[in-house]
Amino acid sequence: MTSDGRAPWRFSMHGGHASESSAHGQSTLRALLDRAVALGLEAYGLSQHAPVSDARFLYDDEREAGLDLDGRMAQFEAYAAASAEAVHAYAGRIEVLRGLEAEVVPPSGYVVDTQRLRARFQLDYVVGSVHWVDDHPIDVSPERFAEAVADLGGLAALLVRYYRQLAEMVDALRPEVVGHFDLPRLFSQGHGAHEDGAVRAARRDALAVIGQRGALLEVNTAGIRKGLGSPYPAAEVVAEGRDLGVAFTLSDDSHHVDHVGAGLAEARAHLVSAGVASVWRLHRSEHGAIERLEVAL
Numbered sequence: 001m002t003s004d005g006r007a008p009w010r011f012s013m014h015g016g017h018a019s020e021s022s023a024h025g026q027s028t029l030r031a032l033l034d035r036a037v038a039l040g041l042e043a044y045g046l047s048q049h050a051p052v053s054d055a056r057f058l059y060d061d062e063r064e065a066g067l068d069l070d071g072r073m074a075q076f077e078a079y080a081a082a083s084a085e086a087v088h089a090y091a092g093r094i095e096v097l098r099g100l101e102a103e104v105v106p107p108s109g110y111v112v113d114t115q116r117l118r119a120r121f122q123l124d125y126v127v128g129s130v131h132w133v134d135d136h137p138i139d140v141s142p143e144r145f146a147e148a149v150a151d152l153g154g155l156a157a158l159l160v161r162y163y164r165q166l167a168e169m170v171d172a173l174r175p176e177v178v179g180h181f182d183l184p185r186l187f188s189q190g191h192g193a194h195e196d197g198a199v200r201a202a203r204r205d206a207l208a209v210i211g212q213r214g215a216l217l218e219v220n221t222a223g224i225r226k227g228l229g230s231p232y233p234a235a236e237v238v239a240e241g242r243d244l245g246v247a248f249t250l251s252d253d254s255h256h257v258d259h260v261g262a263g264l265a266e267a268r269a270h271l272v273s274a275g276v277a278s279v280w281r282l283h284r285s286e287h288g289a290i291e292r293l294e295v296a297l
Protein backbone atom coordinates (compact mmCIF):
# COMPACT_ATOMS: atom_id res chain seq x y z
CA MET A 1 0.00 0.00 0.00
CA THR A 2 1.24 3.50 -0.76
CA SER A 3 1.44 6.23 1.90
CA ASP A 4 -1.87 7.78 0.80
CA GLY A 5 -3.64 4.50 1.52
CA ARG A 6 -4.12 3.44 -2.10
CA ALA A 7 -3.62 -0.16 -3.05
CA PRO A 8 -4.93 -1.88 -6.17
CA TRP A 9 -6.87 -4.44 -4.11
CA ARG A 10 -8.84 -1.74 -2.30
CA PHE A 11 -12.06 -1.82 -4.32
CA SER A 12 -15.57 -3.20 -4.02
CA MET A 13 -17.56 -4.96 -6.73
CA HIS A 14 -20.88 -5.21 -4.88
CA GLY A 15 -22.59 -2.56 -2.78
CA GLY A 16 -23.77 1.00 -2.97
CA HIS A 17 -27.26 0.01 -1.85
CA ALA A 18 -28.42 3.62 -1.49
CA SER A 19 -31.31 5.09 0.50
CA GLU A 20 -33.02 6.65 -2.52
CA SER A 21 -33.23 3.38 -4.41
CA SER A 22 -33.70 0.67 -1.81
CA ALA A 23 -35.92 0.31 1.25
CA HIS A 24 -32.97 -0.70 3.45
CA GLY A 25 -30.21 1.60 2.17
CA GLN A 26 -29.24 4.14 4.84
CA SER A 27 -27.06 6.62 2.92
CA THR A 28 -27.39 8.41 -0.39
CA LEU A 29 -25.53 7.20 -3.44
CA ARG A 30 -23.49 10.37 -3.42
CA ALA A 31 -22.50 9.94 0.24
CA LEU A 32 -21.41 6.36 -0.42
CA LEU A 33 -19.30 7.33 -3.43
CA ASP A 34 -17.81 10.36 -1.67
CA ARG A 35 -16.66 8.05 1.12
CA ALA A 36 -15.16 5.61 -1.38
CA VAL A 37 -13.22 8.49 -2.95
CA ALA A 38 -12.10 9.79 0.45
CA LEU A 39 -10.79 6.32 1.31
CA GLY A 40 -8.85 6.15 -1.94
CA LEU A 41 -10.65 3.07 -3.29
CA GLU A 42 -9.72 2.18 -6.86
CA ALA A 43 -13.14 1.17 -8.12
CA TYR A 44 -16.66 0.95 -6.78
CA GLY A 45 -19.27 -1.40 -8.21
CA LEU A 46 -22.86 -0.35 -7.64
CA SER A 47 -25.29 -3.24 -7.61
CA GLN A 48 -28.78 -2.16 -6.74
CA HIS A 49 -31.29 -4.92 -5.99
CA ALA A 50 -33.25 -5.83 -9.08
CA PRO A 51 -36.97 -5.06 -8.98
CA VAL A 52 -38.88 -8.35 -8.99
CA SER A 53 -41.73 -9.06 -11.39
CA ASP A 54 -43.96 -10.92 -8.93
CA ALA A 55 -45.42 -9.19 -5.84
CA ARG A 56 -45.10 -12.39 -3.78
CA PHE A 57 -41.38 -11.65 -3.63
CA LEU A 58 -41.50 -8.09 -2.34
CA TYR A 59 -39.67 -7.83 0.99
CA ASP A 60 -41.46 -6.94 4.21
CA ASP A 61 -39.51 -3.66 4.52
CA GLU A 62 -40.54 -2.75 0.96
CA ARG A 63 -44.21 -3.36 1.73
CA GLU A 64 -43.86 -1.34 4.93
CA ALA A 65 -42.37 1.50 2.87
CA GLY A 66 -45.49 1.38 0.69
CA LEU A 67 -43.66 -0.01 -2.34
CA ASP A 68 -45.34 -2.17 -4.94
CA LEU A 69 -43.91 -3.58 -8.18
CA ASP A 70 -44.24 -0.24 -9.98
CA GLY A 71 -42.65 1.58 -7.06
CA ARG A 72 -39.68 -0.78 -7.09
CA MET A 73 -39.28 -0.33 -10.83
CA ALA A 74 -39.40 3.46 -10.42
CA GLN A 75 -36.66 3.23 -7.80
CA PHE A 76 -34.56 1.15 -10.13
CA GLU A 77 -35.06 3.60 -13.00
CA ALA A 78 -33.86 6.39 -10.69
CA TYR A 79 -30.85 4.28 -9.70
CA ALA A 80 -30.00 3.58 -13.35
CA ALA A 81 -30.02 7.32 -14.13
CA ALA A 82 -28.09 8.34 -11.00
CA SER A 83 -25.46 5.65 -11.47
CA ALA A 84 -24.94 6.61 -15.11
CA GLU A 85 -24.40 10.20 -14.02
CA ALA A 86 -22.00 9.07 -11.30
CA VAL A 87 -19.76 7.28 -13.80
CA HIS A 88 -19.01 10.68 -15.35
CA ALA A 89 -19.22 12.83 -12.22
CA TYR A 90 -16.59 10.69 -10.44
CA ALA A 91 -14.37 10.00 -13.46
CA GLY A 92 -10.71 10.54 -12.61
CA ARG A 93 -11.38 10.05 -8.89
CA ILE A 94 -12.78 6.53 -8.80
CA GLU A 95 -13.97 4.07 -11.39
CA VAL A 96 -17.72 3.60 -10.90
CA LEU A 97 -19.33 0.49 -12.36
CA ARG A 98 -23.07 0.04 -12.82
CA GLY A 99 -24.64 -3.28 -12.01
CA LEU A 100 -27.59 -4.94 -10.43
CA GLU A 101 -27.92 -7.60 -7.76
CA ALA A 102 -30.20 -10.21 -9.24
CA GLU A 103 -32.82 -12.20 -7.41
CA VAL A 104 -33.61 -15.85 -8.19
CA VAL A 105 -37.33 -15.17 -8.01
CA PRO A 106 -39.76 -15.70 -9.55
CA PRO A 107 -38.08 -19.01 -10.45
CA SER A 108 -39.64 -19.16 -13.91
CA GLY A 109 -38.89 -15.57 -14.83
CA TYR A 110 -35.80 -14.21 -13.13
CA VAL A 111 -33.33 -15.00 -15.90
CA VAL A 112 -35.33 -13.15 -18.55
CA ASP A 113 -36.19 -10.37 -16.06
CA THR A 114 -32.50 -9.83 -15.29
CA GLN A 115 -31.44 -9.90 -18.94
CA ARG A 116 -34.12 -7.34 -19.79
CA LEU A 117 -33.06 -5.00 -16.99
CA ARG A 118 -29.43 -5.32 -17.97
CA ALA A 119 -30.15 -4.52 -21.62
CA ARG A 120 -32.69 -1.78 -20.97
CA PHE A 121 -30.43 0.15 -18.59
CA GLN A 122 -27.14 -0.78 -20.32
CA LEU A 123 -25.68 -2.08 -17.09
CA ASP A 124 -22.06 -3.16 -16.88
CA TYR A 125 -22.53 -6.35 -14.91
CA VAL A 126 -24.65 -8.59 -12.71
CA VAL A 127 -24.12 -9.84 -9.16
CA GLY A 128 -25.92 -13.17 -8.83
CA SER A 129 -27.20 -13.70 -5.30
CA VAL A 130 -29.60 -16.15 -3.72
CA HIS A 131 -31.75 -14.45 -1.07
CA TRP A 132 -34.73 -16.77 -1.45
CA VAL A 133 -34.96 -20.51 -1.05
CA ASP A 134 -38.20 -21.40 -2.74
CA ASP A 135 -40.75 -19.04 -1.18
CA HIS A 136 -38.64 -18.06 1.83
CA PRO A 137 -36.34 -15.07 2.24
CA ILE A 138 -33.30 -16.35 4.16
CA ASP A 139 -31.45 -13.19 5.21
CA VAL A 140 -34.28 -11.05 6.59
CA SER A 141 -34.75 -12.31 10.16
CA PRO A 142 -34.09 -15.38 12.31
CA GLU A 143 -37.86 -16.01 12.33
CA ARG A 144 -38.14 -16.09 8.54
CA PHE A 145 -35.03 -18.27 8.39
CA ALA A 146 -36.57 -20.71 10.91
CA GLU A 147 -39.69 -20.91 8.74
CA ALA A 148 -37.53 -21.82 5.77
CA VAL A 149 -35.72 -24.51 7.76
CA ALA A 150 -39.01 -25.97 8.97
CA ASP A 151 -40.56 -25.93 5.52
CA LEU A 152 -37.56 -27.50 3.79
CA GLY A 153 -37.33 -30.27 6.41
CA GLY A 154 -34.28 -29.21 8.38
CA LEU A 155 -31.18 -27.08 8.06
CA ALA A 156 -29.18 -29.59 6.01
CA ALA A 157 -32.01 -29.89 3.49
CA LEU A 158 -32.29 -26.11 3.29
CA LEU A 159 -28.54 -25.74 2.69
CA VAL A 160 -28.53 -28.38 -0.03
CA ARG A 161 -31.46 -26.64 -1.74
CA TYR A 162 -29.75 -23.26 -1.39
CA TYR A 163 -26.50 -24.43 -3.00
CA ARG A 164 -28.37 -26.20 -5.81
CA GLN A 165 -30.35 -23.04 -6.55
CA LEU A 166 -27.13 -21.06 -6.50
CA ALA A 167 -25.43 -23.45 -8.96
CA GLU A 168 -28.48 -23.33 -11.27
CA MET A 169 -28.49 -19.53 -11.09
CA VAL A 170 -24.80 -19.29 -12.03
CA ASP A 171 -25.37 -21.66 -14.92
CA ALA A 172 -28.51 -19.95 -16.22
CA LEU A 173 -27.74 -16.29 -15.52
CA ARG A 174 -23.94 -16.23 -15.98
CA PRO A 175 -23.39 -13.39 -13.49
CA GLU A 176 -19.99 -11.70 -13.47
CA VAL A 177 -19.93 -11.84 -9.64
CA VAL A 178 -21.47 -14.33 -7.20
CA GLY A 179 -22.78 -12.63 -4.05
CA HIS A 180 -22.26 -13.77 -0.42
CA PHE A 181 -21.80 -17.44 -1.30
CA ASP A 182 -22.50 -18.89 2.15
CA LEU A 183 -25.22 -16.42 3.18
CA PRO A 184 -27.17 -19.05 5.21
CA ARG A 185 -24.42 -18.72 7.83
CA LEU A 186 -26.09 -15.45 8.84
CA PHE A 187 -28.71 -17.23 10.96
CA SER A 188 -27.10 -20.66 11.37
CA GLN A 189 -23.49 -19.86 12.25
CA GLY A 190 -21.76 -22.69 14.07
CA HIS A 191 -24.45 -25.24 13.29
CA GLY A 192 -22.98 -28.62 12.35
CA ALA A 193 -25.35 -29.06 9.40
CA HIS A 194 -22.90 -27.02 7.31
CA GLU A 195 -20.54 -29.99 7.51
CA ASP A 196 -23.13 -32.61 6.56
CA GLY A 197 -21.87 -34.73 3.64
CA ALA A 198 -24.76 -33.84 1.31
CA VAL A 199 -24.33 -30.14 2.12
CA ARG A 200 -20.60 -30.26 1.43
CA ALA A 201 -21.22 -32.01 -1.87
CA ALA A 202 -23.83 -29.43 -2.96
CA ARG A 203 -21.52 -26.62 -1.87
CA ARG A 204 -18.63 -28.11 -3.80
CA ASP A 205 -20.79 -28.55 -6.91
CA ALA A 206 -21.78 -24.87 -6.71
CA LEU A 207 -18.12 -23.83 -6.41
CA ALA A 208 -17.24 -26.02 -9.38
CA VAL A 209 -19.93 -24.36 -11.52
CA ILE A 210 -18.62 -20.92 -10.52
CA GLY A 211 -15.14 -22.00 -11.61
CA GLN A 212 -16.37 -23.48 -14.88
CA ARG A 213 -18.47 -20.44 -15.76
CA GLY A 214 -15.71 -18.01 -14.89
CA ALA A 215 -17.79 -15.98 -12.43
CA LEU A 216 -15.92 -14.06 -9.74
CA LEU A 217 -16.58 -15.31 -6.21
CA GLU A 218 -16.69 -12.31 -3.91
CA VAL A 219 -15.25 -12.13 -0.45
CA ASN A 220 -17.97 -9.97 1.10
CA THR A 221 -17.16 -8.06 4.27
CA ALA A 222 -20.80 -7.94 5.43
CA GLY A 223 -20.08 -11.24 7.18
CA ILE A 224 -17.67 -9.39 9.48
CA ARG A 225 -20.06 -6.58 10.40
CA LYS A 226 -22.90 -9.04 10.97
CA GLY A 227 -20.79 -10.63 13.70
CA LEU A 228 -19.91 -13.88 11.93
CA GLY A 229 -16.21 -13.44 12.69
CA SER A 230 -15.18 -13.65 9.03
CA PRO A 231 -16.41 -12.47 5.64
CA TYR A 232 -18.59 -14.55 3.33
CA PRO A 233 -17.51 -17.15 2.39
CA ALA A 234 -15.82 -18.95 5.30
CA ALA A 235 -12.11 -19.82 5.13
CA GLU A 236 -12.61 -23.48 4.19
CA VAL A 237 -14.85 -22.44 1.30
CA VAL A 238 -12.20 -20.02 0.03
CA ALA A 239 -9.61 -22.81 0.17
CA GLU A 240 -11.91 -25.23 -1.64
CA GLY A 241 -12.69 -22.63 -4.29
CA ARG A 242 -8.99 -21.95 -4.77
CA ASP A 243 -8.40 -25.68 -5.35
CA LEU A 244 -11.18 -25.69 -7.95
CA GLY A 245 -9.65 -22.76 -9.83
CA VAL A 246 -12.23 -20.18 -8.78
CA ALA A 247 -11.29 -16.50 -9.25
CA PHE A 248 -12.08 -14.13 -6.38
CA THR A 249 -13.12 -10.52 -6.00
CA LEU A 250 -13.78 -8.19 -3.04
CA SER A 251 -16.99 -6.48 -1.89
CA ASP A 252 -18.21 -4.38 1.02
CA ASP A 253 -21.94 -4.77 0.20
CA SER A 254 -22.44 -1.26 1.59
CA HIS A 255 -25.83 0.02 2.73
CA HIS A 256 -24.36 2.88 4.83
CA VAL A 257 -21.32 5.16 4.52
CA ASP A 258 -19.72 3.37 7.47
CA HIS A 259 -19.73 0.13 5.45
CA VAL A 260 -17.77 1.62 2.54
CA GLY A 261 -14.35 0.00 2.36
CA ALA A 262 -14.79 -1.46 5.84
CA GLY A 263 -13.20 -4.86 6.32
CA LEU A 264 -11.34 -4.93 3.00
CA ALA A 265 -7.98 -5.44 4.73
CA GLU A 266 -9.46 -8.35 6.70
CA ALA A 267 -10.94 -9.77 3.50
CA ARG A 268 -7.55 -9.57 1.84
CA ALA A 269 -5.92 -11.34 4.81
CA HIS A 270 -8.70 -13.98 4.67
CA LEU A 271 -7.75 -14.72 1.04
CA VAL A 272 -4.00 -14.58 1.57
CA SER A 273 -4.15 -17.00 4.50
CA ALA A 274 -6.09 -19.43 2.28
CA GLY A 275 -3.29 -19.26 -0.30
CA VAL A 276 -5.00 -16.95 -2.80
CA ALA A 277 -2.46 -14.65 -4.49
CA SER A 278 -4.66 -12.34 -6.54
CA VAL A 279 -8.17 -11.01 -6.98
CA TRP A 280 -10.00 -9.73 -10.03
CA ARG A 281 -12.14 -6.70 -10.60
CA LEU A 282 -14.17 -5.35 -13.44
CA HIS A 283 -12.80 -2.40 -15.35
CA ARG A 284 -14.19 -0.21 -18.13
CA SER A 285 -11.77 0.01 -21.03
CA GLU A 286 -11.16 3.20 -23.03
CA HIS A 287 -13.69 1.91 -25.55
CA GLY A 288 -16.30 1.34 -22.89
CA ALA A 289 -16.08 -2.45 -22.85
CA ILE A 290 -16.11 -4.15 -19.47
CA GLU A 291 -13.09 -6.34 -18.91
CA ARG A 292 -11.50 -8.18 -16.01
CA LEU A 293 -8.39 -6.92 -14.32
CA GLU A 294 -6.19 -9.14 -12.15
CA VAL A 295 -4.73 -7.51 -9.06
CA ALA A 296 -2.04 -9.02 -6.82
CA LEU A 297 -2.81 -9.24 -3.10
Ligand SMILES: [Zn+2]
Pocket (backbone or CB within 6 Å): 101, 129, 131, 179, 180
Ligand atom coordinates in the same frame (compact mmCIF):
# COMPACT_ATOMS: atom_id res chain seq x y z
ZN1 LIG B 1 -27.43 -9.64 -1.25
Ligand SMILES: [Zn+2]
Pocket (backbone or CB within 6 Å): 014, 015, 017, 101, 253
Ligand atom coordinates in the same frame (compact mmCIF):
# COMPACT_ATOMS: atom_id res chain seq x y z
ZN1 LIG C 1 -26.03 -6.54 -1.71
